[in-house]
Amino acid sequence: MGAQRLPEILVVDDETKMQAILKDILNSRGYHTRSVGLGREAIEWIRSSPVDAVLLDYKLPDMDGLQVLEAIREIDPLLPVVIISAYGDIPTAVQATRRGALDFIPKPLDQEVICRVVEKVLHRRSRDSQALIDIAGFRDRFGMIGSGAAMRRVYEIIDKVAPTDAAVLIEGETGTGKELAATAIHRLGPRAEGPLIAVNCSAMPRDLIESELFGYVKGAFTGANQNRIGKITAAHGGTLFLDEIGDMELSTQAKVLRTLESRQVCPLGTEESLPVDIRIIAATHHDLADRVKSGDFREDLLYRLNVVRLCMPALRDRREDIPHLMNHYLDHFCRRYDRPVKHLSHQALEILLQRDWPGNVRELRNVAEKLSIFVSDSLISPRDLQLVLELQGLSAEMTEHQTLRQARERFERDFILNQLIIHDWNVTATAEKLGIERTNLHRKIRQLRIDLSPRG
Ligand SMILES: Nc1ncnc2c1ncn2[C@@H]1O[C@H](COP(=O)(O)OP(=O)(O)OP(=O)(O)O)[C@@H](O)[C@H]1O
Ligand SMILES: [Mg+2]
Incomplete structure (x- = not known):
C-alpha cells in the first residue's frame, strides 16, 4: 500500500443496494471503493488495477465465492479477501478461511464490524508488504531468505561479527544455511576482497585432509611428485571455512590448533613453516561440547574456534x-x-x-x-x-x-x-x-x- 494514495477497496456484490451501503461506509472512513457485480469482473479488475483489500459476497451469479478466492490467490497471494455471507453460515466461513480468506463479515451488515475488519486487514496488508521489502533487503545483503525473528537474530550477529576478524563457529542442523552464513560473514568483512576457501572435513580420510589443508613438498609421501600449497595457504589474506569440523580426527585437530596459534603453516614433509594470515569460520551439525565430553573433540580447539557462536535455526522453528x-x-x-x-x-x-x-x-x-x-x-x-x-x-x-x-x-x-x-x-x-x-x-x-x- 503506497503512502501517498488512499487504500483501494474492491466490493464484489451483485446487489446494487449492498454495493451502495458498503461504498457509503467505506468512503466515509476515507477509503476509495470500486464496486463490481460479478466474480469475473472482480478478477479482471484485480489483475489490472491496484487493490488493497476485497470484500467478497459469497453468492455471486457467475461464480461461487471459493472459485473467486482461488483466482485472486493466484494473482496476488497476499491480497486480503474478506468474505460476506449470511449470519451463522459457519461451514462457509471455515471453508473460506481454509482457502485463504482473511476474515468474515456476517449479514446483515454492521457498520462498526465492517470498519474494524477492513482496518485490521489493511494493517496486515501493509505488514505483509513490509515483509516483502525486508525479504528483498536481507536477500541482497546476506544472500539468505527469511525475515522472521529467528533469522533477524542471525543477521544481527552476522552484522556485528563480520567487520571484526573474530573466529566464528556456526552450528545448526543439516541444510539450515551454515555455508550461506559463512559466505555472508566473509563477504561483509574486511577480507571480502580476499579468497574464501572451504574445506569439508567430513568428506575425506585423514591423510588426504591433511595434505589438502597443509599442502606438501615433493617427496613427502608416495605420489607427492611436486610441491603443492594447501588450502590454509590458499586462504592467505582471506577466510578459511572449516566445514563439518566436528568430524575432524583428533590428530588433525592438533595440527590445526598449532597452525591457528602460531599463525604458521607447515606443509607435510618439511619442518619449515610459512606465515599465514587467515580468518577462521568453522561449521558443524554436531554439539561440539558433547564431542569434547566424549573425547572426540579437543577442548582447546573448541575455545579457539568458538569466539563467536552463530546458531542457524531449524526450519521448523x-x-x-x-x-x-x-x-x-x-x-x-x-x-x-x-x-x-x-x-x-x-x-x-x-x-x-x-x-x-x-x-x-x-x-x-x-x-x-x-x-x-x-x-x-x-x-x-x-x-x-x-x-x-x-x-x-x-x-x-x-x-x-x-x-x-x-x-x-x-x-x-x-x-x-x-x-x-x-x-x-x-x-x-x-x-x-x-x-x-x-x-x-x-x-x-x-x-x-x-x-x-x-x-x-
Ligand atoms: N535462508 C536461506 N535462504 C535461501 N536458501 C537457503 C537458506 N538456507 C539454506 N538455503 C539453501 O539450502 C541449501 C543448504 O544450505 P547450506 O549448504 O548453506 O546448509 P548447511 O547448513 O551448510 O547444510 P549441511 O549441514 O548439509 O552442510 C542450499 O541450497 C542453500 O542455498
Ligand atoms: Mg554445509
Missing part, C-alpha cells in the same frame, strides 16, 4: 519464512527450467507449514525443484504436492538420518495431512477414504501432532 522460501525457489527453478511461474494454493501451503522439515531449507529447495518440474498448472494443489512429497520421501538424502520408524511416521503424517486437507478437514470423510475408523484417525492425528484448528 521459523515456519513464518516457509512461504517466502517456497516462492523464492519456485521462481528460481521455474526460470531455470523455463517453466511458467507457479504458486502454491492456500491448502498446499498449509501442508508445507505443518511439515517437520528434517532436511531444513535444502529439503524445501528440493521440493520446490520437483514442483517446478512435475506440476504443469500454475496453481499447485495439495494433490500435486502429495505426489512430490512421496517422491521426496524416497530420496536418499532424507532417509539418511532416519530409523525405519521415523521414516514411517513422517510418511504417515504427510499422507494423513494431505488427505485431511483434500477432504476439507472432514475427519469422517478422511477416515472413510483411508479405510480406518474415525476414532482411530483421531488418535493418529493426536499422535502425529497434526493441528486441526483452522488457519487464516
